[in-house]
Amino acid sequence: MTGREVALATLQREDVPLPCMTNFWVTHSAYISRVIGRDYWAEPEANFCEFVRRTGANFVPQWYYPREAQRKLETREIMHQTRRHEDAGFRSPEDVRDFIEQLPEDAAQEREFDLEQAAETYARTILTHSQMMGPDVLVIDSFGMADFMGAYTSFGYENYLACAGLYPEHIRRYYHVSAVGARLKNHAIVQAIERHRLAPFVYLGQDICGSGGPLMSPEMLRELYFPELKWAMAPLIEAGIGVTWHCDGNILPILPDLLDLGIVGLQGFEEEHGPRWEEMCALSAPDGRPMIVWGCVSVTSTLPHGTPDDVRQSVERSFTVAGRARGHVLSSTSSILPETPMANIDALFDHAHRFGREFLGG
Numbered sequence: 230m231t232g233r234e235v236a237l238a239t240l241q242r243e244d245v246p247l248p249c250m251t252n253f254w255v256t257h258s259a260y261i262s263r264v265i266g267r268d269y270w271a272e273p274e275a276n277f278c279e280f281v282r283r284t285g286a287n288f289v290p291q292w293y294y295p296r297e298a299q300r301k302l303e304t305r306e307i308m309h310q311t312r313r314h315e316d317a318g319f320r321s322p323e324d325v326r327d328f329i330e331q332l333p334e335d336a337a338q339e340r341e342f343d344l345e346q347a348a349e350t351y352a353r354t355i356l357t358h359s360q361m362m363g364p365d366v367l368v369i370d371s372f373g374m375a376d377f378m379g380a381y382t383s384f385g386y387e388n389y390l391a392c393a394g395l396y397p398e399h400i401r402r403y404y405h406v407s408a409v410g411a412r413l414k415n416h417a418i419v420q421a422i423e424r425h426r427l428a429p430f431v432y433l434g435q436d437i438c439g440s441g442g443p444l445m446s447p448e449m450l451r452e453l454y455f456p457e458l459k460w461a462m463a464p465l466i467e468a469g470i471g472v473t474w475h476c477d478g479n480i481l482p483i484l485p486d487l488l489d490l491g492i493v494g495l496q497g498f499e500e501e502h503g504p505r506w507e508e509m510c511a512l513s514a515p516d517g518r519p520m521i522v523w524g525c526v527s528v529t530s531t532l533p534h535g536t537p538d539d540v541r542q543s544v545e546r547s548f549t550v551a552g553r554a555r556g557h558v559l560s561s562t563s564s565i566l567p568e569t570p571m572a573n574i575d576a577l578f579d580h581a582h583r584f585g586r587e588f589l590g591g
Contacts, residue, residue: 230247232365232367233364233365233367235247235248235287236366236558239556239557241556242521242554244554245554245589247586248585248588248589248591249288249557250285250560250581251286251289251560252281252286252288253565254561254563255280255565256295256565256567258295258299259303262276264283265279269295273295278361282362285365286366287366289358289366289367289368290473291433292358302567303567314382315385319383319384320388322388322395323392324388325384325388325399326396328384332402332403335409338409338410339413342413344420348420351370351417351421355425355427356427371431372411372415372472373411373413373414373418373461374407374435374462375407375411375457377404377435377437380403381444393449393453400453404454409461411462412461415461415464416464418431418464419470429468430494431473432494433475434475434476434497437477438476438479439478440479440499440501442483443478447482447486450483450486455486455490459489459491462491471521472490472494473494473523474490474492474496476495476497476498476499476504477499480503488512488515492514493514493515494520494521495522496558496560497524499529500525501527501530506522506524509522510522510551510552510555510557518555522555522558523560524547524562525546525547526543526547526560526562527543527561527562528569531573532565532569532574533566533568533570533573536573537576538576540576540580541584544559544581544585545584545588549588561577
């Protein structure tokens with residue numbers, strides 16, 4: 230089996246003899262440079278592809294690699310965090326309210342959307358990236374969602390959340406407008422996947438939760454946000470496209486709402502804040518089969534602060550708790566940052582192959 234075939238069969242919950250593993254979202258450029266034997270920054274995208282191939286990762290669910298922001302972090306350049314939302318004119322909840330009142334009506338978005346062009350652009354992106362990676366790597370992409378996290382980035386947390394409390398119907402409209410565009414995009418994704426015979430899977434999510442739970446009350450999310458999100462995702466769910474959702478923070482208070490969306494997979498799990506790997510592996514998808522799970526090596530505890538033995542133990546736990554033929558993808562919980570010891574990243578890749586083959590019988 231090629232690496233691409235192993236990854237696709239894993240997502241289809243077949244019993245495969247070899248492990249499916251992501252590229253672990255490594256943003257440690259010095260580590261990448263060491264693996265490929267040349268300066269990563271000379272040609273980042275091409276070197277990212279070479280890194281994935283050399284590590285033996287066979288699944289890239291997101292075209293994410295170190296760019297200028299990571300370079301500045303690694304070289305310790307001074308980075309000033311500006312209040313960009315204020316520069317854009319958002320200084321109060323009322324500014325957010327007024328902005329939302331100017332958003333386009335549904336019909337205007339629908340008139341301007343070119344389904345054919347969107348479908349071909351989506352397909353061309355995946356096909357190009359797949360060609361760059363080669364036959365041993367499965368590449369998938371994201372999907373359309375009603376926007377939650379973009380709002381706090383654009384408006385500022387206080388303005389956004391205060392507006393939700395003071396003007397809930399305006400926030401509902403914001404979610405709806407973003408859902409209209411997302412639903413149109415998802416129709417295009419369905420067309421792209423069917424026409425070009427792409428892998429019928431997508432991945433991403435919205436950062437809704439922190440360590441203490443969701444940024445809005447579950448009740449408010451259920452009233453304002455989740456109905457729009459579910460409506461936006463419906464074209465994918467109805468077409469049988471497998472959606473894996475990225476889980477940030479303590480998702481437990483809204484886990485039933487996420488499952489109600491019709492997703493078949495979950496990725497992430499900050500176990501320090503509530504969700505346990507054992508509990509996630511016990512979940513079922515809407516079709517009654519085991520929930521696809523991607524995990525579960527922590528980028529906030531084990532990888533930056535543990536030892537190589539700790540990393541190896543976490544890899545083994547990920548495989549043994551998940552078991553076979555249930556769509557287990559070995560994954561880090563999020564991005565592996567530059568402060569992570571190289572020996573720990575070595576242990577992650579090496580043991581993923583060594584123990585994964587042993588456990589699966591390959």
